[in-house]
Amino acid sequence: xxxxxxxxxxxxxxxYAVGVEPRRLAVTRYDLAPARWPAGLRLRIAVxxxxxxCEPWMxxxxxxxxxxxxxxxxxxxxxxxxxxxxxxxxxxxASPVPLDALAETLAGLEAPLGSHAVLGxxxxxxxxxxxxxxxRPVPLRLAFEAAGVPVLENSAIRLRKDDSxxxxxxxxxxxxxxxxxxxxxxxxxxxxxxxxxxxxxxxxVTDDAPVLLMAHEPDIFPQVxxxxxxxxSGHTHGGQVQILGYAPIVPSRYGxxxxxxxxxxxxxxxxxxxxIGCSGLPVRLGRPPEIVLIEIGREA
Numbered sequence: 001x002x003x004x005x006x007x008x009x010x011x012x013x014x015x016y017a018v019g020v021e022p023r024r025l026a027v028t029r030y031d032l033a034p035a036r037w038p039a040g041l042r043l044r045i046a047v048x049x050x051x052x053x054c055e056p057w058m059x060x061x062x063x064x065x066x067x068x069x070x071x072x073x074x075x076x077x078x079x080x081x082x083x084x085x086x087x088x089x090x091x092x093x094a095s096p097v098p099l100d101a102l103a104e105t106l107a108g109l110e111a112p113l114g115s116h117a118v119l120g121x122x123x124x125x126x127x128x129x130x131x132x133x134x135x136r137p138v139p140l141r142l143a144f145e146a147a148g149v150p151v152l153e154n155s156a157i158r159l160r161k162d163d164s165x166x167x168x169x170x171x172x173x174x175x176x177x178x179x180x181x182x183x184x185x186x187x188x189x190x191x192x193x194x195x196x197x198x199x200x201x202x203x204x205v206t207d208d209a210p211v212l213l214m215a216h217e218p219d220i221f222p223q224v225x226x227x228x229x230x231x232x233s234g235h236t237h238g239g240q241v242q243i244l245g246y247a248p249i250v251p252s253r254y255g256x257x258x259x260x261x262x263x264x265x266x267x268x269x270x271x272x273x274x275x276i277g278c279s280g281l282p283v284r285l286g287r288p289p290e291i292v293l294i295e296i297g298r299e300a
Contacts, residue, residue, distance in 0.1 A: 024288040025069065025276070030262055031295040034269040037210050037229045039298055041164040045212075046075035046111070047292035049234025050120070052277025053102050054086035054094035060101050066276065066291070067108045073293055076161060077113040080106065080149070081234035082120025082173065082216035084140055087279030094282070103143035113159050116168060117144055117151045120216040120235065121175035122279070124195075129179055152214060154197040156204040167205045169228075171215040172196040192253075198223055218258035221270045230296065231270045236260065238274030242286030249280075260287070 033039075048070065053063055070078065084102060088094045109115040123140045124132055141151050150157075152170020159168055174194035198220060205211055210229045215221075218233035238260035239247020250259045257263075263270040276289040 025066065026288050026290045027069075027073065027293055028274070028290045029293045029295070030271055032230075032262070032269065033298045034229045034296070035226065035267050037297055038164060041161065041166065041210070042295070042297040042299060043161060043166075044074065044076045045232075045294040045296060046070050046073055046078045046109075047081060047232055047234075047271075047273050047294065048078070048276060049081035049216075049273040049292070050083040050087075050237055050275030050277050050279070052083055052085065052087045052122070052275075052279060053097045054088060054277075055097060057088070057094055057282045058086075058097075058277045060097050060105055063102065063105050064108070067105060070291055071108075071110045073291070075111045075293070077159070077168075078109045078111045078115040079168075079212075079214055079232055080109075080115060080117035081214060081232065081273060082118050083122045083234065083275075083277075083279070084120070085122050085126055087122045087277070088282060099140050099143040100146070103140070103147040103149060106144075107147040107149050113161065115149055116157075116170065116214070117149055118170040118214045118216055119151060119153065119173050119176075121173055121178065124173055124176040125178070129177065132177055153195070154201045156201060156211075158207075158209065165207075165209040167209055167211045169201050169205065169211055169213045171198060171201055171213065171220060174215070174217045174219060196220065202227065217252070218263075218270060218272050219252055219254060221258060221263070221265070221268070224268060224270075226266075226268060228268070230294075231268070232273070232292075232294070233258070233270065234273045234275050236272060236275075237279060237284075238272070238287040240275075240278065240280070240284055240287055245286070247287075 154172045156169035172195035174196045176195045177193040213228045213231040217235045273292045
């Protein structure tokens with residue numbers, strides 16, 4: 001191939017990564033019966049992660065269409081895994097959307113057991129560090145609560161389907177108190193501090209019903225006990241850019257260990273969503289946006 005062909009090919013691939021793949025939306029399905037999950041408790045769970053709403057890349061109108069597509073899947077339960085606001089590094093590339101409109105749009109999700117959210121690092125980073133340390137509420141949390149979408153932060157609630165109960169736990173964000181924004185992986189992992197409290201969260205589980213854990217970042221997974229049947233996370237975007245199956249950048253202290261998909265370690269299960277929006281740059285390649293649909297449990 002001549003230089004002209006290489007340039008044309010690179011230009012075409014770049015155009016696809018910016019203009020085509022980020023606007024696709026796949027449904028990625030998992031069907032599993034993890035440990036400590038009782039026979040007969042069958043749940044259909046829709047997971048939305050890393051929406052990163054902003055103009056023009058992820059408008060309120062587009063989020064509304066994603067809500068409609070999710071509702072069409074008829075889930076029993078919807079889990080929202082954080083990073084609802086823009087994660088693009090250069091502000092001139094995108095403009096924010098109104099948080100109240102975003103929350104109201106996501107409140108349109110329909111499921112008999114409701115929609116439940118955790119916050120992500122970018123939702124926290126909308127506030128300066130001094131305000132995060134002072135305990136000022138995250139603006140998106142206030143918007144969600146006003147719209148009727150519960151936010152679980154180091155807390156757990158007991159839900160019931162038919163004659164069976166289970167716990168849904170939500171972990172506080174593990175990067176919430178990172179001292180800066182936009183400098184990401186060029187800092188020591190020691191700089192990444194959060195508001196997460198896994199022991200305190202699980203202490204709120206008061207009986208032996210099975211537990212689902214929502215955690216924005218998957219890095220907590222090595223600490224998750226066998227008591228938890230399934231952990232669901234986002235944050236990594238599945239690498240966001242995959243080159244021949246290889247993700248060169250993964251925002252995790254564990255590298256590609258928890259980059260994407262179903263991970264089973266020591267009998268414990270984790271599902272990491274590839275997410276919907278973009279962080280850093282408005283580019284996706286080899287990892288299209290996705291709604292995750294989990295069928296958990298087996299018929300009795």
